[in-house]
Amino acid sequence: MALKVDELRIYYQTLRGEVKAVDGLSFQVKDGEIMGLAGESGCGKSTLNNSLILLKPPMKYNSGEVILNNHKLPIYDYEAMRSYRFKEVSIIPQYAMNALNPIKKLRQIISDLLEHHGKSFTKMKDTIEERLSLVELDKKVLDLYPIELSGGMNQRMVMVVSTLLNPSLLLADEITSALDVSSQKAVSKMIVEFRDREIVKSVIFVTHDISILYQVADSIMIMYAGKQVERASTETIVKKPLHPYTKLLISSLPEVGIKHSETPLKGIPGRPPELLNPPIGCRFKDRCPVASERCDEEPPLVEVEPGHQVACWKVGSE
Numbered sequence: 001m002a003l004k005v006d007e008l009r010i011y012y013q014t015l016r017g018e019v020k021a022v023d024g025l026s027f028q029v030k031d032g033e034i035m036g037l038a039g040e041s042g043c044g045k046s047t048l049n050n051s052l053i054l055l056k057p058p059m060k061y062n063s064g065e066v067i068l069n070n071h072k073l074p075i076y077d078y079e080a081m082r083s084y085r086f087k088e089v090s091i092i093p094q095y096a097m098n099a100l101n102p103i104k105k106l107r108q109i110i111s112d113l114l115e116h117h118g119k120s121f122t123k124m125k126d127t128i129e130e131r132l133s134l135v136e137l138d139k140k141v142l143d144l145y146p147i148e149l150s151g152g153m154n155q156r157m158v159m160v161v162s163t164l165l166n167p168s169l170l171l172a173d174e175i176t177s178a179l180d181v182s183s184q185k186a187v188s189k190m191i192v193e194f195r196d197r198e199i200v201k202s203v204i205f206v207t208h209d210i211s212i213l214y215q216v217a218d219s220i221m222i223m224y225a226g227k228q229v230e231r232a233s234t235e236t237i238v239k240k241p242l243h244p245y246t247k248l249l250i251s252s253l254p255e256v257g258i259k260h261s262e263t264p265l266k267g268i269p270g271r272p273p274e275l276l277n278p279p280i281g282c283r284f285k286d287r288c289p290v291a292s293e294r295c296d297e298e299p300p301l302v303e304v305e306p307g308h309q310v311a312c313w314k315v316g317s318e
């Protein structure tokens, strides 16, 4: 098992109190698995990803354990994590376009980064060129400044940089949201290619666009208000979701061939709860079409069939 997360709680410390952005998450990602992570804005997707690599104030580790390749990751210790970042865990950030230093040429950026990790650009030249060609970038880009690359090219450059040392776990955070549809497809395919070539072992692919996950992910975890509500194979989440929230999320997706001027997107009525004082019991109950008194008590995450977990009292009770 590449990654095992157990009862992880990550809060933000604010003047008003603690924002419980990740509140008791447990899940596993297998070797070679791309796990999609989806849910509405503010459900804790980025917090989870960032906590696995860059946990710093106002983000605060509360409790839980993260095991990567049978070793405990010291995510609560920013300094101790230095030896894991980039080598064992790497992130392609949400705003990858701005991630590269604008006043250095790309050759220098890569060279500095490698040196920082005790590696040499010269020794890794062949790998760098191979990886560039894998993401369809000419090696001439090394002599350019980031500003001379298009948004899509910058994105692919960041993908190469983040994965140069073959990290076990790659965190991809909304890496397609600023791209046009054809670049989205290309970038998604490249992530799969990185996995297939064993450049990375496993991936957490965050997006609120489930149609992208359908093309890329082996499994999908759906989060709502800091909690996991459902996890299953991509096929099951898309075709046979069980949690009322997942069902609404899937039914609000555009269908191929439908014109939205004629059929408006449905969306989910209401808004997610504040995570400063989240509701007791099921956090979705106020928006849930099938909620009952039972939902005042928190539903446990139950495995309804192998590999399919759901946290809802209604599932299996009808």
Ligand SMILES: Nc1ncnc2c1ncn2[C@@H]1O[C@H](COP(=O)(O)OP(=O)(O)OP(=O)(O)O)[C@@H](O)[C@H]1O
Pocket: 012, 013, 014, 019, 021, 039, 040, 041, 042, 043, 044, 045, 046, 047, 048, 058, 208, 275
């Ligand atoms: N620096 C911060 N201080 C306090 N609260 C924060 C901070 N950053 C995020 N939050 C809160 O943590 C919760 C989870 O946010 P997070 O960004 O992880 O969600 P997300 O699912 O990644 O959303 P998005 O899709 O918009 O990126 C939200 O309630 C958000 O308001």
